[in-house]
Amino acid sequence: MKKEIGNTFRSALVILSLAASSIACNAQSGTAPTADYVFTSGKVYTVNKTMPWAEAVAVKGNKIAFVGSDSDAKKLVGKETKVINLKGKMMLPGFIDSHFHLIAGALMTAGMDMAEAITYEEHIKIMKDYKAAHPNDKFITGFGYKPAVFKGGIRRELLDEIFGDDVAVVLFEISGHAGWANTAALKQTGNFKKPKDVLPGYSYIHTDKNGVPTGWIIETPQLVVLLKNFVHWNKDYIKKRVTDQIQKNAAAGLTTLYDAGWPKIFKDEVEGVELLLELAKENKLKQRVFASSYHSDR
Numbered sequence: 001m002k003k004e005i006g007n008t009f010r011s012a013l014v015i016l017s018l019a020a021s022s023i024a025c026n027a028q029s030g031t032a033p034t035a036d037y038v039f040t041s042g043k044v045y046t047v048n049k050t051m052p053w054a055e056a057v058a059v060k061g062n063k064i065a066f067v068g069s070d071s072d073a074k075k076l077v078g079k080e081t082k083v084i085n086l087k088g089k090m091m092l093p094g095f096i097d098s099h100f101h102l103i104a105g106a107l108m109t110a111g112m113d114m115a116e117a118i119t120y121e122e123h124i125k126i127m128k129d130y131k132a133a134h135p136n137d138k139f140i141t142g143f144g145y146k147p148a149v150f151k152g153g154i155r156r157e158l159l160d161e162i163f164g165d166d167v168a169v170v171l172f173e174i175s176g177h178a179g180w181a182n183t184a185a186l187k188q189t190g191n192f193k194k195p196k197d198v199l200p201g202y203s204y205i206h207t208d209k210n211g212v213p214t215g216w217i218i219e220t221p222q223l224v225v226l227l228k229n230f231v232h233w234n235k236d237y238i239k240k241r242v243t244d245q246i247q248k249n250a251a252a253g254l255t256t257l258y259d260a261g262w263p264k265i266f267k268d269e270v271e272g273v274e275l276l277l278e279l280a281k282e283n284k285l286k287q288r289v290f291a292s293s294y295h296s297d298r
Contacts, residue, residue: 034078035060040070042086047093057091094255101176102289103272104220104262106245107233108172112142115174120149127162139230143172145180156182156215170227179217181226186213188229198222239275246279246286256288 035058044054046067056073058066066076077083101108109115112130117123123145134140140163147154159169159182168185172178186205189195194211197204203219217223249257262272272291279285 033060033065033076035065035073035076035081038073038077038081038083039086039091040073040083041088043088043090045090045092092253095253096256097254098258099260100257101262102245102249102257102259102291103238103242103275105176106241107238108176109143109245110141110241112140112171113144114142114146114171115144117144117146118149120151123149124162127159131163131167137167139168139170139185141170141172141227141231143176144174145171146174147178154178154180154214154216156180156186156213159215160184168230170223170230172223177219179223179226181213181215181217183215185226185230186215189213189226198225235271235275239279242275243279243284246284250286254287257290259289259291261292 037059039057039059040055042055042057044057044067046052046054048067051067054067055070056066056068057064058073058076060076066073112126114123114126117126127142130140130142150158152158159171159180163169163182165184167182168188169180169182170185171180173180183192186192186195189205192213195205195207195213198221199219203221203223204217205213205222206216206218207213217226259276276285276289276291
């Protein structure tokens with residue numbers, strides 16, 4: 001199911017889709033409303049063939065009230081208008097992400113951040129530095145490792161060497177569709193040498209020829225089951241993580257996204273939609289969101 005549950009992101013990075021006639025009308029009419037925000041002295045890319053570039057943008061509520069010159073934009077400035085000088089910086093239309101995971105992604109990216117790591121050495125340094133900075137943690141999660149740089153494969157023994165035998169480690173690959181766990185974490189499956197697969201053939205713990213887990217975990221459902229041994233994903237925790245992710249999206253200029261679903265984090269898939277509706281009601285949902293549930297009986 002899909003449902004639009006967001007509202008327009010109120011910021012400089014908004015969709016500039018006014019027709020040329022509307023722009024001209026606002027520029028010449030004296031009846032234009034006083035704007036809430038006026039951005040001036042910028043390089044505004046309008047995505048309008050008749051006027052691809054402009055200097056200023058005015059925003060009223062959640063709509064673009066004007067796109068044009070600085071001189072015409074000044075007509076929309078009132079006592080309460082916030083005027084922002086872009087100082088020659090570029091303003092672009094809002095970005096649309098057609099495959100996003102707002103809820104699941106917010107939870108995946110908690111903890112150690114390896115998203116910017118490229119080389120093997122950079123990955124190892126981030127892990128060792130994180131361990132040194134969190135000496136008392138008994139569980140560590142993280143996101144963003146690149147499997148291609150580990151020539152020996154994704155092996156639990158490497159995580160054991162870095163983090164020790166008494167710290168459980170579960171990491172998400174940069175794609176979000178695979179993971180990496182150490183021995184301490186995998187022992188929480190209840191049967192280390194013959195782990196139970198959540199969805200055999202689709203989401204499972206990879207094992208060697210003797211049936212012993214290698215440390216490689218395929219697809220998100222199995223990772224979610226493993227993580228539930230260590231993380232209590234209550235509503236307050238999830239809401240805080242999602243709210244933080246929404247702010248990151250806003251900072252990156254993301255205005256619309258399609259959430260392609262979340263694994264069974266909640267008791268019921270509908271709870272995810274209800275959470276986003278709640279954030280929208282609180283005016284904390286800064287992107288338009290189209291969402292679909294991810295149904296699984298496991």
